[in-house]
Amino acid sequence: MNKFKIFSIALLATTVANAQDLDQAKKAIDAEQFDKAKSLLKSIIKAKPSDGEANFVLGNVYLNQSVVDSAKIYYLNGLEAADEKHLNYIGLGQLDLDNKNTASAQANFALATKEMKRKDVNEFIYIGRAYMNSANPDYKSAITVLQRALAIEPQNATALLAIGDAYYGASNQNDAYKAYRDAFTADNKLLRAKMQLGVLLKGAKSYDEAIKSFNEVIALDANYGPVYRELAETYYKWARNKPSTSKVNLEKAITNYEKYLSLTDYSLDSKMRHADFLILVKDYKSLEVVANKMIAEDKVNPRIFRYLGYAAYENGNVDVAIKSIEDFIKVPTNKVIGRDYLYLGLAKIKKGTNAEGVVDQAAFDAGLVDIKKAIELEPLVVEELADFGKELFGKKQYEQAAAIFELGAANAESKNYLDDAVYYGISVYYGNAGKPAETRNVTELQKADAMFDKILTASPTYDEAYIYKGRINSVLDKDDMIIKNYEEYANRMTAKGAEEMAKPATVKKVVESYNAIGAAYANTDKAKAVEYFNKTLVLDPTNKYASESVKALK
Template sequence: MISRIATASLGLVLVGSSVFAQSIADAKKAIDAEQYQKAKSMLKNLTATQADKDENFFYLGWVYLKQDYADSAKAAFTKGIAVNAKSALNYAGLGAVARLDKDNAGATNNFNQAITLAGKNSKPYQYVGEAYLLPLTPEAKVTPADANAAIAVLQKGKTVNAKDAELLITLGNAYRSQLKSNEAYQAYSDASTIDPKNPAAKVATGVLWKFANNFEDSEKQFQDALAIDPNYGPAYREWAETDLRWSLNDPKMASVKIKAATDEYKKYLSLTDLSLESRMRYADFLILSGDYKTLQTEVSTLSQAANTNPRVYRYLGYAAYENKDYPAGLTALNTWFQKADPKRIIPRDYLYLGRLQIASGQDSSGINTLRKALELDTTQADVYGEIAKSLYAQKKYAEAGDAYKVFIAKSRTATLNDYLKEGVSYFYAFREQYFSTATPKPVADTTLLIKADTAFSYIQHKAAAPIATVALYQARANDFREPSRNTTLGYAKPYYEQYIQLVTAKQPVADADKIFLGEAYAYLGTYYEFKEKDDAKAGENFTKARENDPTNKQAVAYFARKGGASKSK
C-alpha cells in the first residue's frame, strides 16, 4: 500500500497542468480530496479558458476559503458575480466571507440573495449550509444557532433536490455538530444509498462513530471509503484523528494507536499535494497529539518559506512555549500579531503570548495579556490561576489572593492547595501593610485576615485530616488579630497547639519543622508569661522553643530577662 501511495503522489507532482482534466467535476473531486493546489491550478485555468462561467470563479473562491485566504476568495466570488449578476453560488461565497469577517448583516443579505437566485439548483443551498458550519472558534465548535440555520437551509435544499448526496452529507455534518447522532446517521446513510461510490459519506459516518468512541466501527467506515477510492486522503486524516482519540481514551492502546495515527497522517500528506495548507493541518494534528517537538521542527521549516501563511508563526509560538524555548516563542507570536488580520487573532493567541511574556520576565505585560484572553473567552477559568501565580511572584499579594479566589470559584480543577495559596496571599498582603514603612503609614486592612482565615478554615474542614502547615498559618493570621503585638489574648493559641500536636506526632521531628516549632512554643511561652501569669508554663514553653530553635528571638529575650534561668538541661 505504501509504495502504491508514493507512486500515486509522485504522479500528481509530475503530471503537467496541460493534461489536467479541464472540468468542474474533476476540480470538485480534487477539492473533496483536499488536493487544493491541484484544484486551484485546474480552476485558474478554467477561469481563463472558460471566463464566461461563473461556477469556475465560485469553486476557485471556495478553495481560497478552504486555505484561509478570505481576501482572495472574496475577489474570486466578486468576479463570478461580474460574469453573472445572478450567480447564486457566488453570493453564497460572499456570504461565507462576510460570516468569517463577523459581518452578520452582510452574511445574511448575501445568503438570502443566493437562495432567491437558486431556483431548482440545490448547490447554493448546500454551500450556504456549509458556510454556517465554517469554524469561527479555535476549537472549531459550531454554535446551536449556526447549526440550526444550516439545517434549515439544507432542509429547503433537500426539497429542491432530494438526491443531492453532497447536500445530505453537509446536513449530516450540521446535525453531528450538535450531537444529534440519529439524524446525522440517517443523512449519511441516505447519501450513501444515493451515491454508493462517494467515499465522503463513509468518512463522515466514521467520524460520527469516532465521537461516540465506537472506534472499531469508525475504522471500518474509513476502510470502506478507501475500498471505494484507495487514494482518498481525507479517510486517512480522519482515521489518524480517530486513532489519536482512541489513544487518549484507552491507555492500554495508547502507544499502538499514536504510532498508527502518525503513520496514517503521513499517508494523508502523501495523497495531498503537500501544500502549505495541508502541512498546516498536520500542525493542528500535532497540537492535538501534544507532539510539540515535531510541531516546532515542522513549522520552523514552513516559516522560512517565501510567502508563507502568517498563521505559521502562531503554531511556532505555541510549540516554542511548550518546549520552553521562550525567546523563539515570543518572537514568533509577536510576528503573528504584527502580520495577522486583527479578525484572525483568537483568545488562545493572547493566552500563549501572555505565558511567553511572563516566562520572559515581562510579568506586568503578561498579566495584562492573559486578562485580554479572559476578556475574549471567559470559559478559560484556569488562566486566573496563572495570573494569580504571576501576581504572587511579583509580591502583589492582595491581587494574587483575589485572582486565586476567582480561579477557585470558576475552575473545575481547583484543589485545596489553591485555597492555601489564596489564604497565604491574603495573609502576606496584610503583613506587608502592617509592617509598611511608608509615610503616611497605611492602616492594615483586617478584612484580609478574615479572607485568609476563611480559606484556611475551609481546608481544615475539607481535608481528610488536619494539615500542620495550614494550622501554622491559621495561628499566624489570628496572632495578627491581637490588639497589640506586645500583648496576647490567646487568639492564636489553639492553632499553635494544634500545629505542635501534628508535627510532634511523628518522631523524630524534621529539621525543617524545628524553626516553626520554636515559633509555636515561643508564642505559648509569651501567652503564659503575660496572659496567664504562669511562670512555670512560660519557662517550660520557652525552653522548648530554645531547644528547637536556639536563635528564636522571643526565647532569647525571655532568658535574658530571667538572667539565664530555666536553661534547658
C-alpha cells in the same frame, strides 16, 4: 452549415471538459487537496470566464482558508459571468453571516434562489453549507433550507450529507447518523458520508469503534486522505482520555497525520494544518523543524512565527520564543489569540529564571502581565497554567505559585477550578507561615481564607478546607476563627466514626486541631484549653506539646 456543426461540436467538447474539470475540482476539495482544486478552478475560469459556478467554488475555497479578500473578489467576478452567476450571491451571503449581518445574508440568498427552476436543489445545498460554514454557524437555518432540497429530491446524496453535517452541528446525533447512512446508500462513492459515521463514534468517545469504521473507509479507498486525519484525531483523543494509552496512541496519531498530508498537497496551507496538529499532540521538536522549513519557503506569512515561538519555548529556546511571538503580535493585521500571550509570558518568566530555579521578580511580573492578557482574550487558557503553578510550588516559590493559581481560581468554568483554588490557598499559607508578623501579607491571607469559603460552597464535603482555614487564621492570630474552623474539622472527622479515626493521617490532623484550639483558649479560658489538650492526649498519649501545656496551665 459545416462550419456551424464544427463550432457546435467544439463548443460542446469545451463545455463537457469544463464540467468534468469542475467535478474534478470538487473531488479535490472533498479530498482536502486545496491547491490542486484552486489550480483546476483557475484553469476553468481562464478557459471560460463566463463560468459563474467555478468562480463561486473558488471563492469558497479561499473563504475556507480564511483568505476573505480573495474570496470576495471571485464572488464579485462570478456575478459578472454569464452562467450560474446567481450562485455567487450565496458566497456574499456567507460573508454577511460572518459579519453578523443576517438581513443582508438573507437578501443575498433570496437573489440566489430568485430564478430557480422547480426541480433545482443545488442552490439550497449551497445555502445550507453557507449557514454551517459561517464564522457564526446557524445549524437550525441550515436544516430548514436543506429540508427544502430533500423535499424535491429525497435521495440526493449531497443534500443528505449536508443535512447530516447540520444535524451533527446541532448535536442531533440520531438524525445525523440516519442522514449519513442514507447519503452513503444513495451514493456509495461518497466516502465522506461513510467517514462521518466514524466521526459520530469518535464524538461519543467510542474510539475503538470509530477506528474500525474509519478502516472500513480505507478498505474502500486507501487513498482517501481525510480519513487518515480523522484517524489521527481519534488516536489523539483516545490518548488524552486514557493516559495509559498515551504513548502508543500519540505515535499512531502522528503517523496517520503524516499519511493524511502525503495524500493532500504539501502546500504551505497544509503544512500549517500539520503545525496545528503538532501543537495539539505536543510534538514541539518536530514543530520547530517544520516552522523553520516554512520560514525558509515563505518569510512573510506571520503565522509561522507563532509556531516557531511556541516550539522554541517548549524546546527551551526562550530568546527565539520571545522574539518570534513579539514579531507576530506587533503586526496590527494579525489575529492575536490568548495562547500567544500565554507563551510570551511564560517565556519571559523562564528567561528570568536562574540555573537554581530562582525567578527574578521583575521578570515574573512582566510575564504575568502577558499571561493576564492571554486570559482576557481566552479565559479558559488558565487551564494551561496548573502544571506551571505546581512546578513553582514544588520549588517552594510560594508567592509566585499563588499568583499563578489565583488566575485559575478566578474562573469557576475552568476544569482545574477547585484544584487551583486549593493550591492558591495553601500557597499563600506556606508563603506566610514562617514569616515574622510584620512581614506577613495580611491581605493575601484574608483572600486565601475567603477562597476556602468559596471552595466549601462548590464542594461542601471538602473537609480539608477547615484545616487550611484554621492554619491561615493561626498565622493571622485570630483566636475565634482558629477555634471555629479547627473545631469544625475535628467534629466532622469524629462524626465519621471509628473507621475514619483509625487512619493515622486523620488522627494527626485532629491532634493538630485540638492543640490549636487549646492554644487559642489558653489566654482566655484555661479550663477549655486543658479540655482540648486532654483530647489530644487521648488520641496521642505521648504528645509532648499537649502534656507540657496541661502542666503549664495547671
